Amino acid sequence: MGNKKYIVSPSPHIHADVSTTSVMRDVIIALAPATLVSILAYGWAELVVILVSIASCVLLEWAVTRWLMKRPSTVGDLSAVVTGLLLALNLPSAIPLWIVFIGAVVAICVAKLPFGGIGQNVFNPAITGRVFLLVSFPAQMTNWNPTPGFIPLPDAISGATPLSALKEAIKSGSTIPQFMQANGYEMSSFLWDLGASAGELSASALVIGFVYLLIRRVVKPWIPLSILGMMTLVSLIFQGINPDIYTGPVFNLLTGGTLLGALFMATDYVTSPMSLWGGVVFGAGIGLIDMMIRYFGAYPEGMSFAILLMNCTVPLLNMWFHQKKYGRA
């Protein structure tokens, strides 16, 4: 062998071309269509919110890992970029930037790093940040006055989110058809749903991104299917009971944070179960809690709360559900 040194290490000797960074990059690519649509719709303000959110998350992660935790920085794995982007897509574009920064502090310095950083956190960092802001700054977090965008939007509705307006109307004794008629709404108004956070703007952009993740085999469809399936089931049952006060499945699936949450937040590896059936139960729980909040809770929708609550059950679900082993019952 001459004097040249050769590597000696145990098998396997080859490795798949995949890394944490490449996985996170795929998630960023998958979020690109929705990000683009929200920037086109809400203009410079949205772009600035996104940039501030990402920059804050990355900077905070870098500073805390380097100076407080004294370990190699993990910003290279791009997970902080994903957190920043998801947080931004959950915020209204008119939000003051200092609030965006507080959201990033909660996401990175409360939800993520104290638990040990990537892979260790119990709660989804972006959602934790968003929920913290929602309960701390309710006025700013529900200011859905659209900022001027680059493209005109159909059926632009300003003011209070139609979702919460509808909820208020039903609470005060009105029925869904009456509400629609009184406000001159069509069902399609809700599909562009300007009252939703920026990133939820276009269901199709989110779905396209998610299909990319499926094709790249980054995520599996069980959790989203279970969430959407459960929401459809609950909606059908309640709509069947009383269509005047209970909204139907199409409305519930396409409004609020449903798609962004189900496709991109509930599927976060770290805070979701690892087995198929664990994922199905996790998703069903999220769908059920979200629907209960929508029908009976104080908030117009509850995807973020539902995901956070079900995040708590993940260790148990991982303990209860295992995949089938070869040659064992």
Added chain:
Amino acid sequence: MGKVTFSMGGIHPHDSKFARECAIEELPLPPVVYVSMAQHLGAPAKPLVAVGDRVKVGQVIAEPGGFISAFVHSPVSGTVKGIAPRKDLAGNPVMHVEIAVEGDEWDPAIDRSRDLVTAIPDDKAAILDRIKACGVVGLGGATFPTHVKLSPPPGKVAECLILNGTECEPFLTSDYRIMIERPKEIVVGAAIMQKVLGGCRCVIGIEENKPEAVAAMRAAVTELGYADIRVQVLRKRYPQGGEKQLIDAVLHRQVGSGGLPIDVGAVVQNVGTALAVYEAVQKNIPLISNVLTVTGDKIPANLQHNYLYRIGVPLSFVAEQAGGVPDTAAKIISGGPMMGKAVSNFDAATVKGSSAILYLSEAATRRRPETACIRCGRCADACPMGLEPFLLNRLYKAADLEGLEKNAAQDCIECGCCLYSCPAGIPLLDHIRQAKGQVMGVIKARAAAAKAAAEAKKQ
């Protein structure tokens, strides 16, 4: 019949069969061979020759050292120069018989003609004796003595002989070449084993990336016309050649934990073993040679070979004949990239089960630095045994032997799919191998204690 495959886990690495078009060449004889006494699973063989003895090609030089063991024959003619421990490819001392090569004089009892002998002997016991006497062992990787595997324990019946032509490890092409070049001999070998097993059916499993081998084997099966042999095309998926996976793919049956293939009526043999059985039974040729692939990534075509080598030739001699170790090589592997062993001693001798000398470049073999587990579940998706490597890794670090056994660490087949798939570069298999060893120790100790207690009760 459509393509089938095993039911859980598995990965799809690039098959990298760069040496597939290289016809089998006979490797020139080296000046000296070193024949290992421990080149089969089970007890090492006991040398029967003494220093200074003259031996012919095919002459017995060692006898089985136990029930699970095998005869060893001289692969060359010449003089025994030494019987002493010598380092194997991992650097561990193993007893070897050193023979200086003089000419190429074969044992006269061996039929060296290439004439195909299709008539199968009637006496099953005689066939088994011949297989045993010729030192045939499984050439699919485990080198388990073939005559033992072909003698099911009382009460167990073989329903199906599965011939493993999957060659699912990337880079390897030796099985492919013998299926192309010697398909009829392989089919006769299969028919012999069918006969020994009591006339069970035989399925030859070949992955879809080897259509030429499928065609050649199908033509041979048709031409020879033995009863109940067919070729089954399998989807390309690693580790399809794993015994348990192949049984699952072909028979849709799963062998229980700690069980044997015969428990579900299966006997699995490699196509290379079938060829060795043919040569042993029909031609009286003992297992003194085998085919290995010399290949690697980013190495020129003229450095790629499939060699018929005499067992005991040093790896370094094979490499020299093949044109030397390429400059790009950062790791030298004996065997495939998934389950082969990294070579630390290139002067080690080839053994019955050597299948390849594989050169991998730094880029191809580099392990990613370990980062935190992101719980993506790729390892569990990839595990063909349905295990959860991330969990076993955690339990290993916590030294939780009970948890490891409960989560079936002992079922690991060490195929490497988990470590291959991990985006965080966690050395999952390194840890699970250790864990498996510890759990096996516990299980064995418990069995021994139970046996002792039962005997104490009897008295």
